[in-house]
Amino acid sequence: MKKNCLVAQSGGPTAAINASLAGVINGVIASEKYDRIYGAIHGISGVFEKNFMDLTDLINEHGQQIDLLSTTPAMFLGSCRFKMPTIEEDKEVYEILFKTLEEMNIGAFFYIGGNDSMDTVDKLSRYAAEFKSDILFAGVPKTIDNDLINTDHTPGFGSAAKYIATTMLEIAHDTYIYDLSCVTIVEIMGRNAGWLTAAAALARNTYNPTPQLIYLPEVPFSKEQFLEDIKQQLKISKNIVVAVSEGIRDKDGVYISAQNATLDKFGHPQLSGVGKTLENYVKNELGIKVRSIELNIIQRCGGHLASRTDLDEAVKLGEFAVRFTEEGNTGFMTALKRKSTIPYMYDIEMAPLAEIANQEKKVPREWINEAGNNVKQEVIDYMRPLIQGEVSISYRDGLPVYIPVPHLNTGAKVE
């Protein structure tokens, strides 16, 4: 009797995580070894709650849905923030989970996510090994932050980078228009790793030198140096654009965004972002026109501007996860191994899980200039292939067509 498969998604949304889901579904449907593919709603929590949907039927009934799924941003199956306990901490959690998987005749479980999800896959595969379960566990990477080790980069990053670079270019055009000195500060996601903020450098071209200044969490931030950097740049151009990671910290490790905490008239502390903090530095200390822009969650869910390369890789990482389990492998994450940058070529391989959960891949210090206010050509060379190609999405009534998600918490009435 053929086994079934189960897939779930976890962590924060990206524009590519549904492409990996499409890849897993493709892989299972193409497989002679597997029968049905189920999705758990809201990540691993959905397994505990036995909240499943049959993706085989969804796809068989609506063949075109698989393409729609792969270009729809965020998470078709929903997400959760569930930290898997260790076996020592709570063995019962594992027993409940494996019992459910066995009842569903699951042969392989695919978890698409970031560090925490890979930790879950690692723990489940170790439990299976220890207690002689033959259920296989595979991780499929995703995170816009690009901070997973053991893979050249992560699906979701390329699309976010393309969104950020495009938006930075359009912001540049917007900021050129007046003949007066102006500083524009753009706050970009990234608590500990500066990859996304570094992607702002891709917006530079023959006529656009912005952003002239880039500050990443990898280098301690100094307010005095920042103001000095602005003054220096204003000698070259009236129009300064700054890209800054939300997670920059001072030399003592204190978040810069925390240094601007204020109280409202009722005494409630009001946290504002790092962009606002730097805006206030410039306004209060230099007295020139300044504004800040926070790209916010739009940078991770801009499906209409996804990178074709990113989505293609995401699909393949999902397909290969299935293929590797067909060969009997377990306890791995599918990963991208770059073979060449020009022309861009890569292999897909299995990466060990153990260290992934506890390590973050950061922008190498040698890819950042000595002053810590810009990135070097290595960053551009590394990232440029990842934003290549556009996604052809359908538009209906002027808006992108995405796959409906009425099974999630949309508030829509499902008939």
Next chain:
Amino acid sequence: MKKNCLVAQSGGPTAAINASLAGVINGVIASEKYDRIYGAIHGISGVFEKNFMDLTDLINEHGQQIDLLSTTPAMFLGSCRFKMPTIEEDKEVYEILFKTLEEMNIGAFFYIGGNDSMDTVDKLSRYAAEFKSDILFAGVPKTIDNDLINTDHTPGFGSAAKYIATTMLEIAHDTYIYDLSCVTIVEIMGRNAGWLTAAAALARNTYNPTPQLIYLPEVPFSKEQFLEDIKQQLKISKNIVVAVSEGIRDKDGVYISAQNATLDKFGHPQLSGVGKTLENYVKNELGIKVRSIELNIIQRCGGHLASRTDLDEAVKLGEFAVRFTEEGNTGFMTALKRKSTIPYMYDIEMAPLAEIANQEKKVPREWINEAGNNVKQEVIDYMRPLIQGEVSISYRDGLPVYIPVPHLNTGAKVE
């Protein structure tokens, strides 16, 4: 001897204002009456500074540039914030300006902009009439705010509306993923007119009921009612998205964003936006997960997501401005007159300038629901045609190709 033409842009950027410029250039090049077309850099200020560029040559030398120009966001010729004095206030300003126009053998001047620019066109045409100049003056409308009277809508609005609706839909997908109560507040531009914020309603579809709440400046805002609205919506769905205009005011006309002013530790007043203010209301009074997103300037410069309908109309409004002057007309603004919504059809006509500068077209109260927290179907019907169609822009190295603007304040070295 054939006369030349002059064109300039003013006010804030849009995704369509360069399409109107392309239309004016097209019109002049196609005209048998006119010779060359010059552009003034940085609006009317460029005329005083004699800062011109010859657009005839630009286009003749680079034929494909005209398409690139029409899809490039923001302002190719730059902008200014110059308030034209009345003739009584400063006649010399007019004398200087007309002398320059005569030296350049200008037959017609085209000013692409919003209320203030139309005021300038009005004043210049009145001066010409009074002092027997035969130079013709025409206005071409643009503003994302859609607040100009005497035209069905304004170029730039449709593209901004398409950007806003698309982004709201993608934010909806992003917010669905967790199975917990969450409020997302999206701050949209519009100081006095709620058109852009109302466009958020276009994001609703068969599975997406968000944004459930929409607050426009046309209706006085009440904090108590807002919190009550949120509580009511939370009974229907866990996932609430709110669209709010930056310009909402309370019943006494005080900006809501001004009610959250805080002081930093140095005593500097810190202004935050209305989104942040509402976020704090929800956090402090309801204690549920809440975040705010400010679409900021990206909503007006997102050229990659421009509306085809919008750009086509912008081009035509520029072309017709030239044609109307060829017939000897002066002191008008080209305007869109809707003939039919389904199918969408319009005429281009000349609108009188006098009132445009001093009036703002707002969302009719009867297009807003009685509770003042949502828009009616009339808004959807009015806007839907304006976001139809996509713009096919080229991508190079993963990013949109726009027309270079090294003559502006880009900081790029011009060879």
